[in-house]
Amino acid sequence: MESLSVAEAARRLSISDVAAYEAMRAGRLVRESGSNPARVSLASVQRMAAQRRAEAARRHPDAEGFAQGLDNLLNGPTGNASGYLPVDYARPPRGRNALRLLPADAFALFGRDVLEAAASRNQLRRDGVCATCWAATSARVHETHGPEDTPAYRALLGEPCPADRARWTTEAEATRRAMAALRQTETASRQAAERDRARQEFSAAEAAVRAAVSRRTAAARAYSALDPSVARQAGVQARRRAGFTASGDLPCGCSRDTYCAGHTALFGTSDRRAARR
Numbered sequence: 001m002e003s004l005s006v007a008e009a010a011r012r013l014s015i016s017d018v019a020a021y022e023a024m025r026a027g028r029l030v031r032e033s034g035s036n037p038a039r040v041s042l043a044s045v046q047r048m049a050a051q052r053r054a055e056a057a058r059r060h061p062d063a064e065g066f067a068q069g070l071d072n073l074l075n076g077p078t079g080n081a082s083g084y085l086p087v088d089y090a091r092p093p094r095g096r097n098a099l100r101l102l103p104a105d106a107f108a109l110f111g112r113d114v115l116e117a118a119a120s121r122n123q124l125r126r127d128g129v130c131a132t133c134w135a136a137t138s139a140r141v142h143e144t145h146g147p148e149d150t151p152a153y154r155a156l157l158g159e160p161c162p163a164d165r166a167r168w169t170t171e172a173e174a175t176r177r178a179m180a181a182l183r184q185t186e187t188a189s190r191q192a193a194e195r196d197r198a199r200q201e202f203s204a205a206e207a208a209v210r211a212a213v214s215r216r217t218a219a220a221r222a223y224s225a226l227d228p229s230v231a232r233q234a235g236v237q238a239r240r241r242a243g244f245t246a247s248g249d250l251p252c253g254c255s256r257d258t259y260c261a262g263h264t265a266l267f268g269t270s271d272r273r274a275a276r277r
């Protein structure tokens, strides 16, 4: 089981270490048995991240409006100092200092790396760096959610550059190929399962036939052993019907060309000539 430290899990989920420990105690993050210091399964971290994203998205159906509000908190005008208060006291924090003002849903929905890039957007632009590229790289390193090609992310990060468009195209193509491969694998395994079922059915039918044949053979053997007079009589009658006289007879009643009743049952034919061919 792939696992993460609690601090790594907290970083990926954009929650505090304390909140990550609470999630582990509540069982939402699955502790690797016997781990000390505690480690949690990667699968449970990914599941919780997806759940938090979905919950936040439900609470904010207008993702673009939500993003614009966040952008205003991070990069909005600093307002007009009243003149009565010291300037630094009156001004709300902006940029990276404003990250702590954002609601938890912002981190759940957009991920810490996108929001940090959004908070540094003006500085990045002055340095000639694309905020979307920066967020994508940072998200890949931290394995958090990266920027998407939607108005909400444009509100936070500004217009994407050609490199972003190329990356999204590549990602979409990779996803499409992965889905196609998955479908192909599913089809192949379904066909293999059908083949297996048919083979099993055929084997079962064959086994039933073999059992029936051996039962018939045993029954014929028992019949001729227990009541040879009946078997002999049947053989004599058959011989008479066929117009044979005694020649090549056996004690059981088989004639040269015709089996007795017991052997007929045993071999599945009354024609003894076939045995000489």
Ligand SMILES: [Zn+2]
Pocket (backbone or CB within 6 Å): 130, 131, 132, 133, 134, 160, 161, 162, 163, 164
């Ligand atoms: Zn870019």
Ligand SMILES: [Zn+2]
Pocket (backbone or CB within 6 Å): 250, 252, 253, 254, 259, 260, 261, 262, 263
């Ligand atoms: Zn016989």
